[in-house]
Amino acid sequence: MITQTQSARFNSLSLDCGLVLSPVDVAFETYGELNADKSNAILIEHAFSGDAHAAGADAEGKIGWWDNMIGSGKGFDTDRYFVICSNVLSGCRGTTGPGSINPATGAPYGTTFPGVTIADMVRLQKKLVDRLGIHRLLSVSGGSMGGMQALEWAVSFPDAVASVIPIACTARHSAMQIAFNEVGRQAIMADLDWAGGNYYSGKMPGRGLSVARMVGHITYMSDDSMREKFGRRMRDRDKFGYDFSVDFEVENYLRYRGSQFVDRFDANSYLYITKAMDYFDLSAGYPSLAASFERATCRFLVLSFTSDWLYPSYQSQEIVNALRGRNRDVAYCELESSYGHDAFLVEVKEQAEMVGGFLAQTLKEISRR
Amino acid sequence: MITQTQSARFNSLSLDCGLVLSPVDVAFETYGELNADKSNAILIEHAFSGDAHAAGADAEGKIGWWDNMIGSGKGFDTDRYFVICSNVLSGCRGTTGPGSINPATGAPYGTTFPGVTIADMVRLQKKLVDRLGIHRLLSVSGGSMGGMQALEWAVSFPDAVASVIPIACTARHSAMQIAFNEVGRQAIMADLDWAGGNYYSGKMPGRGLSVARMVGHITYMSDDSMREKFGRRMRDRDKFGYDFSVDFEVENYLRYRGSQFVDRFDANSYLYITKAMDYFDLSAGYPSLAASFERATCRFLVLSFTSDWLYPSYQSQEIVNALRGRNRDVAYCELESSYGHDAFLVEVKEQAEMVGGFLAQTLKEISRR
Numbered sequence: 001m002i003t004q005t006q007s008a009r010f011n012s013l014s015l016d017c018g019l020v021l022s023p024v025d026v027a028f029e030t031y032g033e034l035n036a037d038k039s040n041a042i043l044i045e046h047a048f049s050g051d052a053h054a055a056g057a058d059a060e061g062k063i064g065w066w067d068n069m070i071g072s073g074k075g076f077d078t079d080r081y082f083v084i085c086s087n088v089l090s091g092c093r094g095t096t097g098p099g100s101i102n103p104a105t106g107a108p109y110g111t112t113f114p115g116v117t118i119a120d121m122v123r124l125q126k127k128l129v130d131r132l133g134i135h136r137l138l139s140v141s142g143g144s145m146g147g148m149q150a151l152e153w154a155v156s157f158p159d160a161v162a163s164v165i166p167i168a169c170t171a172r173h174s175a176m177q178i179a180f181n182e183v184g185r186q187a188i189m190a191d192l193d194w195a196g197g198n199y200y201s202g203k204m205p206g207r208g209l210s211v212a213r214m215v216g217h218i219t220y221m222s223d224d225s226m227r228e229k230f231g232r233r234m235r236d237r238d239k240f241g242y243d244f245s246v247d248f249e250v251e252n253y254l255r256y257r258g259s260q261f262v263d264r265f266d267a268n269s270y271l272y273i274t275k276a277m278d279y280f281d282l283s284a285g286y287p288s289l290a291a292s293f294e295r296a297t298c299r300f301l302v303l304s305f306t307s308d309w310l311y312p313s314y315q316s317q318e319i320v321n322a323l324r325g326r327n328r329d330v331a332y333c334e335l336e337s338s339y340g341h342d343a344f345l346v347e348v349k350e351q352a353e354m355v356g357g358f359l360a361q362t363l364k365e366i367s368r369r
Numbered sequence: 370m371i372t373q374t375q376s377a378r379f380n381s382l383s384l385d386c387g388l389v390l391s392p393v394d395v396a397f398e399t400y401g402e403l404n405a406d407k408s409n410a411i412l413i414e415h416a417f418s419g420d421a422h423a424a425g426a427d428a429e430g431k432i433g434w435w436d437n438m439i440g441s442g443k444g445f446d447t448d449r450y451f452v453i454c455s456n457v458l459s460g461c462r463g464t465t466g467p468g469s470i471n472p473a474t475g476a477p478y479g480t481t482f483p484g485v486t487i488a489d490m491v492r493l494q495k496k497l498v499d500r501l502g503i504h505r506l507l508s509v510s511g512g513s514m515g516g517m518q519a520l521e522w523a524v525s526f527p528d529a530v531a532s533v534i535p536i537a538c539t540a541r542h543s544a545m546q547i548a549f550n551e552v553g554r555q556a557i558m559a560d561l562d563w564a565g566g567n568y569y570s571g572k573m574p575g576r577g578l579s580v581a582r583m584v585g586h587i588t589y590m591s592d593d594s595m596r597e598k599f600g601r602r603m604r605d606r607d608k609f610g611y612d613f614s615v616d617f618e619v620e621n622y623l624r625y626r627g628s629q630f631v632d633r634f635d636a637n638s639y640l641y642i643t644k645a646m647d648y649f650d651l652s653a654g655y656p657s658l659a660a661s662f663e664r665a666t667c668r669f670l671v672l673s674f675t676s677d678w679l680y681p682s683y684q685s686q687e688i689v690n691a692l693r694g695r696n697r698d699v700a701y702c703e704l705e706s707s708y709g710h711d712a713f714l715v716e717v718k719e720q721a722e723m724v725g726g727f728l729a730q731t732l733k734e735i736s737r738r
Contacts, residue, residue: 017611111612111613114611115609115610172601173601174596174600175595175596175598175601175619176590176592176596178601178617178619178620179583179587179619179623180587182583182617182619182620182624183580183583183584183587183623185613186579186580186583186624186627187556187580189613190556190559190560190580191559207559208559210555210559211552211555211556211559211580214548214551214552215584218545218549218552221545223543223545223678226543226544227544227545231544232541232544232650240386240484240648241484242386242483242644243480243484244480244554244558244640244644247644247647247648248544248647250548250551251547251548251551254548254552255555258555271613275611279616281601309592309678
């Protein structure tokens, strides 16, 4: 399956911060065929550093980030469903963000880009879904920040979504989650090359962005998976260097992942997207999380992983309890995995089975009504 | 109790890396009275960022880092015991380290300072204990890196120690522990002011050191303790700023602790001490951890805390199992606490009771022999 990223432009988008962004481009990809009554569309939401290229191979042969879940006969079965994935607002992979040109100045926005929220991201996706002529999505799903967007869809546009599948996520970012994001932001802003966000004509703040990414990678793994993958194995040496070069494999891995990230991600997008995650609290303005789900009418499949300590299972269980408190149709499964938060990307066998069954059931219930 | 830091100078110290450091100064404090037969001395080992000032108030009124554990009637009861605490080798609080003047050049060592190990630190402490005329310590104890030093004492100088109390520590640094340390080092070395370690005549690499400390602080707490302490509480505002200033209390806390650290800690010491921790593997060169304890003859009290995810209880249990495998006298207790790794510094009631009872029993057994 060779895929191509498309683009859609919208005149304007009103944001939670009170500002209006204009115009707004959205990068997206689609897989499978939309059926005649447009009832088989699924929106896939990417996590923090993802993009619109979720499945198949692009022109350069790069495989999509959730290719093991999306395709013929897979969890999101493209023989049956029409799958859409778009890059989030404030991203750096085709959708308008801080690296985009501000038409008012002819220069990149930088930190003059307005602050965004998960709800803003979802409002932009709704425009895209409308543009595609889809009135109701069969499902919205994603892991991590993708799961937060799925939850937001359920309460922001209850009539436009028949089911949501939030995976390894939370209904509100915790102090620890905010703390890890803040460290990443501080690492970027501590890099003199960041220059207050106006670095686009100069040097990227690559050292800071790389450190931020290293912190992230540790939180995506687990103590167990790191022990299995690296242990205390040394890198190309059998004696300690007694300097600050690479002694251990795990050091080499982190440095590599850090420097690799700098080539594909914009530091300002890092700042904006992490803030959107930190701002996320579905219960804000409601007496309880359960009350915030009052508006939601769709079916829910909530998934979490045993070794995920960044988005621990208790956060998924909070969502499930809140939904049950409002008598909503919710299934929950805590999947066994040692991969930590990364599990939703790499340990997909059971996850795909759960998703496949849930989608088929949702389709059946829709056609019954 | 007003305390004063003393200093001892030693002509030379042979290091594991093969180099010899000369001369070496050690900053230390003592509390309580050494008895006539010098059998009541306890060596306290500080953690990564600690120093010799473990108890009482110094001339400026600053309280020692383990004052709740050391003093009259406390866990390490200074009415009964003579307590010693020294700053570690490569530190920046009075003991020779990378910020010290290299007599060969008249300039600070910087990164020409030799790489050190936990065993090197302990070998220097042994010189100090010898200088004080103490043949056998009643006990050696500390938390975190302090616990690693205590374990090293047990196997490096079995005849010189009657008991050790390693708390919230490990017999070998894991991939995850190395990874968090590496992120801190990379944050420091990414700061242009670090200048390859030669910053002593210029600007300190404060931005990088501050980021490193923020990462550390997250790992010292727990998800629970951060939720209790900060939650999603905002800082001096009731609306999001939609910029990158401080929105949440937890952000403010981390920034404050980061900047505060820069005033009291040397970035190069950060690099050297974290490397020493990462190098630590008591089982290196032995067929098993149990085999490495073959030389140890003292009594052990091993303590860990339920919510400590940086030095999880299973690491303490590995130590205990290895000791039991060699039929050593070992007591173990996992203490209940929500404070994470910080628990050994802040949640000391039960810990003090365990320590007090264990020390009294050790003294009794010694006098029996």
